[in-house]
Every structure is written in C-alpha cells, then in structure tokens.
Amino acid sequence: MPVQNADKKNIMLIETHVQVADIPEEGLFLNFEELAGLIGDLDEFSSVSHASGRLELHKSGAEVQISGWVRGKMNLSCDRCLASFAFPVDASFFYLLKPSKEFHREIEPDHEVTGDEIHVYWYEDGLIRAEELFREQILLQLPMRVLCREDCRGLCAGCGADLNREECRCQEVVNHGPFSALAGLKTIQN
Numbered sequence: 001m002p003v004q005n006a007d008k009k010n011i012m013l014i015e016t017h018v019q020v021a022d023i024p025e026e027g028l029f030l031n032f033e034e035l036a037g038l039i040g041d042l043d044e045f046s047s048v049s050h051a052s053g054r055l056e057l058h059k060s061g062a063e064v065q066i067s068g069w070v071r072g073k074m075n076l077s078c079d080r081c082l083a084s085f086a087f088p089v090d091a092s093f094f095y096l097l098k099p100s101k102e103f104h105r106e107i108e109p110d111h112e113v114t115g116d117e118i119h120v121y122w123y124e125d126g127l128i129r130a131e132e133l134f135r136e137q138i139l140l141q142l143p144m145r146v147l148c149r150e151d152c153r154g155l156c157a158g159c160g161a162d163l164n165r166e167e168c169r170c171q172e173v174v175n176h177g178p179f180s181a182l183a184g185l186k187t188i189q190n
C-alpha cells in the first residue's frame, strides 16, 4: 500500500491525544487541520477559526521534545468599540515534556518558561494532549489589550455612538437647548 507508506509521517488527525509509547524512534510528525473544533472557544470574547498546526515529536528516554507551529485566525471583540474582527495567529513553539513524576521531582511544580521560550511541561498517563499545547500557544498570542486597530476611537460614553463610524451626538442635544426635547415630541405626535 504505497499511499499509506507515503502518508506515514504526515498523518492527518482528528484525534489529538498522542501516546508517548507510540512515538517511533525516528519521530512522529503530525498535521492538524480544523483545529478550531478541537480547541473550542477560548473565552466569551474570542473564538478560533480556520486554524491548522503541526507537531514534530521526538522521544529521548522518557522525555519528549515537541516543535511545531499553529496558524489561524481568532475572532476577537475590540475592547473599545466592541466590534468583532479577525486577528491572525502565527506561532512557532518548542516544548520539552517530561513524565509527571519526574517533572514534579526535578522542577518547580508550575509550568516554567525559560528565557529561550522553551516550554517545559509534563505529561500524565503516558499521554500528550496536543490540543492543550495549541490552545496555550493561541492564548499566548492574545494581545493584552484587544483593539480592532491601533487608533480605534471607541464608543462615546455619553451617547454610545461608534466614533469610528459616526459623530458623537452629545453636543447636538446640548446645542438645541431645553426645548429640543419638546420639539421632538411634537413631531412624533403629528
């Protein structure tokens, strides 16, 4: 079955759990399409769409080295104007995973990120949950302050106008003076 042989190192996966025991000597190379469905919504203000990724896993004793990338789009809501917009994600990463027992003995119990952005983590029950690595990498890409654009003018606190698209109406009301409301009322009654 030549096709199967050719695809051996580039298996398309829906399932994202990798058994450490299944990683062969020469490494395991996995491509992921449609990660959005696997990762789900990250929080109420963002979701992932059209994300794909790749993992290259190499075993060295009980440790697993993983390099990979994730690319896609996040749907975010602007902190200032609340408009939703697409935010591109493109991250390359490197993980060193140790079995949980060894990890907790050697290193601080918390997830440690070294200066070189190598993420040292642990795995449990001989299982690597790929979607968690992708999810973390996507979250790391989230800006501290989510803005649809650098100079977003936001919503007016007074009238609620989207100042990117329309004029603030607060000043109008003041200019028309105390009778403007009455004038408006009349029009409506007619």
Ligand SMILES: [Zn+2]
Pocket: 078, 079, 080, 081, 082, 083, 147, 148, 149, 152, 153, 154
């Ligand atoms: Zn905005």
Ligand SMILES: [Zn+2]
Pocket: 156, 157, 158, 159, 160, 161, 168, 169, 170, 171
């Ligand atoms: Zn206003």
